[in-house]
Amino acid sequence: MLENFSFRTIVEYLPLFGQGLVTTVWLSVLSFAGALAVGIVLAAMNLQRGRLFRVPAKAYIDAVRATPLLAQLYFLYFGLPRLGFVLPELVVGILALSLNSGAYVAEIIRAGILSIPRGQVEAGVASGMTYVQRMRLVILPQAFKVTIPPLLGQAIVLVKDSALLSLISVAELTRAGQLLASDRFMPAEGFITIAAFYLLLYYGLKGLAALSGRWLGLAGART
Amino acid sequence: MIWQQLQSIAGSYPLALRGLGMTVVLSLISLVLGTLLGFGLGILRTGGNRLISSAIGGWVDLIRGTPFLVQIFLIFFILPELGIELDAFTAGIIALTNLAACFICEIVVAGIRSVPTGQVEAALASGLSRWQRMRQVVLPQAMRIVLPPLVGQYVLLIKDSSVVSAIGLTDLTRVGWLVVQRVPNGLLVFFLVGVGYFIVCYPLIMLARRLEQRMGAAHGEVQL
Numbered sequence: 215m216l217e218n219f220s221f222r223t224i225v226e227y228l229p230l231f232g233q234g235l236v237t238t239v240w241l242s243v244l245s246f247a248g249a250l251a252v253g254i255v256l257a258a259m260n261l262q263r264g265r266l267f268r269v270p271a272k273a274y275i276d277a278v279r280a281t282p283l284l285a286q287l288y289f290l291y292f293g294l295p296r297l298g299f300v301l302p303e304l305v306v307g308i309l310a311l312s313l314n315s316g317a318y319v320a321e322i323i324r325a326g327i328l329s330i331p332r333g334q335v336e337a338g339v340a341s342g343m344t345y346v347q348r349m350r351l352v353i354l355p356q357a358f359k360v361t362i363p364p365l366l367g368q369a370i371v372l373v374k375d376s377a378l379l380s381l382i383s384v385a386e387l388t389r390a391g392q393l394l395a396s397d398r399f400m401p402a403e404g405f406i407t408i409a410a411f412y413l414l415l416y417y418g419l420k421g422l423a424a425l426s427g428r429w430l431g432l433a434g435a436r437t
Numbered sequence: 438m439i440w441q442q443l444q445s446i447a448g449s450y451p452l453a454l455r456g457l458g459m460t461v462v463l464s465l466i467s468l469v470l471g472t473l474l475g476f477g478l479g480i481l482r483t484g485g486n487r488l489i490s491s492a493i494g495g496w497v498d499l500i501r502g503t504p505f506l507v508q509i510f511l512i513f514f515i516l517p518e519l520g521i522e523l524d525a526f527t528a529g530i531i532a533l534t535n536l537a538a539c540f541i542c543e544i545v546v547a548g549i550r551s552v553p554t555g556q557v558e559a560a561l562a563s564g565l566s567r568w569q570r571m572r573q574v575v576l577p578q579a580m581r582i583v584l585p586p587l588v589g590q591y592v593l594l595i596k597d598s599s600v601v602s603a604i605g606l607t608d609l610t611r612v613g614w615l616v617v618q619r620v621p622n623g624l625l626v627f628f629l630v631g632v633g634y635f636i637v638c639y640p641l642i643m644l645a646r647r648l649e650q651r652m653g654a655a656h657g658e659v660q661l
Contacts, residue, residue, distance in 0.1 A: 280592070280638040281631040282599035285610050289631065292623020377504030381603055388507060401514035409503045409511065416502030 224403050227394050234390030235411050241304065241386060242373045245311035249372065250365075252316025257323035271320070278317035284378055286310055291382050307379035315372050322368060326361035327353060359430045366423035373415050387411055445620045446629065449612075456612030457633050463526075463608060464595045464637075467533035471594065472587075474534065475541025480571060482542060483549045493542065500539040505600050508532050513604045529601035537594050544586045548579030581652045588645040592638050599634075609633050 259271035278286070287310040294301060301309075330353050338348035380388035387408050394404035482493045500508065513528040523531070552575050560570040602611035613630035617623050
């Protein structure tokens, strides 16, 4: 019955929720950094003319996009020890999130680079710039602008995805809710509270995305 | 050793088929229901009634802002407290349908807004009723924008259906989890689980890509 919804218990468990929130935030930050690294490498491979790099990058991106994160998480969680890597759950979780989000980040970066009009590259060539100069001075600064809003969108997805780490018993926000639900048989108190915390993160990131769109002068930037 | 494991895994193929079946059935039911509901919500949201529009917008934001796992837990554990008894399957369908409806609503809204106002004005001037305008003028043109991300959304839905394994439904992911308890080779077991999902999802991803090229909707890509 929701009429005896106990705010008192929520307050009592607040330190646990706080810890969970902090863990969710920093593991998301680490995973997003990892995803950027993976994404940049994959995008660079994917933009090569030669097949040697392009084909494996495409295969990886497709494989990640066509399978659920939970299956990927279990793949690493149950699979890594078999290869001799016995890692803490938290590390496995961050690894899974980085590898998963990296594939989406790669597509965002690639789309950003491809959105630069061909004429810009040609102008760079005509000005006698080398490949690296063209990339650094002409393409990347412009591509950077258009990738920021979708990257923040991906960050939102990543924060929400990190809830799945509770299923391999990482002590993050969702896990805190589960603990309250099972310790005190108070699922409503537990899950409504963590939903509120996630919404806080969501609106924060969403606001940031809107702001960044305005700063960068992008009309109708979508996130 | 690997041979024995393969045999052992092959022995659990009826379970795997059942899991795949569960994944497909769950996704299919919530895909159909979610599409209908999503179009309905999208049309209502662009309908001009401020109150309805912001109520739908608020709900969509709540759903987009929380992890799907938390939504499933909320539905599965809290609806019974409100006196609504439901099994894991129904809870899964409700959660997935609601999720799909909210994302599809946003896609439909974007599609409808992409139709130039002149079209609606012309329809008004021709004396078409509200329903006729929507059905004969706006929606057919909106579909150009809606279709590619809609198919992309179906892929997301199938993948999200894996999360219902957390409340004990024996879908493909849960089968992998069960098998790995007996056959301690996580790499092999979850590779095969991945292959199962890939077979279902990849054709849809290809379809979404092709539609996107055909419709020339370069900006229509769904935020995955």
